[in-house]
Amino acid sequence: MSVQARGVVLLVLVTCLWGSTFAVVKTLGETLPPAVLIAWRFLIAAVALLPLLLWRPGRAPSAAPRAAGAPGGWRESGLWRDGAVLGAWLIAGYGTQTIALQTTSANRAAFFTALSVVLVPVWLVFAQRRRMPALLWTALPLAVAGLALLSWEGGALVVGDAWALACAVTYAGFIVTLERMAHRHAALPFTLVQVLTVTVLAWVWAALSAPGQLWPPAGAWAPLLYLGVAATAATTLMQTVGQRTVSAANASLIYALEPVTATLFSFLLIGERVGLRGALGGLLVVVATVLSQRSDEPHPETPAVQAS
DSSP: HHHHHHHHHHHHHHHHHHHHHHHHHHHTTTTOOOOHHHHHOOOOHHHHHHHHHOOOOOOOOOOOOTTOOOBBBTTOOHHHHHHHHHHHHHHHHHHHHHHHTTTTTTTHHHHTTHHHHHHHHHHHHHHHHOOOOOOHHHHHHHHHHHHHHHHHHOSSSOOHHHHHOOOOOHHHHHHHHHHGGGGBBBBHHHHHHHHHHHHHHHHHHHHHHHHTSSSGGGHHHHHHHHHHHHIIIIHHHHOOOOOOOOOSHHHHHGGGGGGHHHHHHHHHHHOOOOOHHHHHHOOOOHHHHHHHHOOOOOOOOOOOOOOO
């Protein structure tokens, strides 16, 4: 399996784990304020990542000097700055999505969030003056049509839809920024700095917005542990590694599979159903993702070779 193929596999796994979170977060949102939920989720993720950082073996004394531009270690210059920037994008994305799920359904939130599939290439075209291959432009309308068929439930718009749209905008910014920064730093320290940034910001938000609700009830701990360890620590690390070899445009189309998995988990966990129209939408999303991977688009930056 090629390095790029491994990156694609990692991002697909990330997308599946993300899809499972819509139903979990929606259920937890009935007992926890959004800021408290995010604060505990990322604190648990940070604790889960710390042992991996301490375990990292040191370099052998005879190891060759690090090449210019290759990612360094924990004390590397710019690590905290870049991690803090990505952490700010992350809390904006997680915060808006968590608030959205208080008033809109999991499937509908998945549709609006997945609009980042469109926003990422649009962002790249206008901000970086990058031309998109024809196959990607063909895949994007298919992905949007599929997401609409899969996730749109009809009915009046609610305030949660606006928050979910804001999530799509902020997460598109995160994807593009991560593509630019992922090659600069070793994956594990870089991931931990992002998670720590979100943790600090979320606890400040929680202390200001819900000072009397900081301790979760007993029934919230199992889903919080799942969100923190599997759906935050593991996914953030895998995404950082995966986007070293998969461009932001192609990554955004892989992430288009999120509503497919969100629909499945929403049905299994909270009973939300999707009929024939949704199944057709899922098929269109898969076709769009396949088309995106057949593109001959060159990656704009040299991938990192160190994933420590």
